[in-house]
Amino acid sequence: MRIEAYNNVSQIYKPQAKTKVNNVKKTAYQPDQLQISNFGRDLQAVKQAVSGAPDIREDLTSSIQSRLNAGTYNVDTGDFAEKLMAKYQEKYVF
Numbered sequence: 001m002r003i004e005a006y007n008n009v010s011q012i013y014k015p016q017a018k019t020k021v022n023n024v025k026k027t028a029y030q031p032d033q034l035q036i037s038n039f040g041r042d043l044q045a046v047k048q049a050v051s052g053a054p055d056i057r058e059d060l061t062s063s064i065q066s067r068l069n070a071g072t073y074n075v076d077t078g079d080f081a082e083k084l085m086a087k088y089q090e091k092y093v094f
């Protein structure tokens with residue numbers, strides 16, 4: 001084995017000395033900022049309005065609720081089936 005060949009190879013793979021960087025510019029600290037767009041503000045206002053609205057529209061459901069409680073609410077099964085099939089065709093039949 002040749003020793004000088006080993007020295008030549010080790011010099012090739014020898015890690016290079018790192019140089020220091022002295023010219024580093026220091027920047028002033030700037031905190032992160034958040035800006036909400038007009039659309040975002042409008043969306044937030046709409047969400048607040050919707051959250052304040054009731055989940056059930058009592059003006060539409062009160063008559064049905066009273067008929068259900070009285071036992072006088074009847075559903076025409078033929079009419080219901082037709083509407084159900086129309087919705088099915090609307091969604092799934094092309």
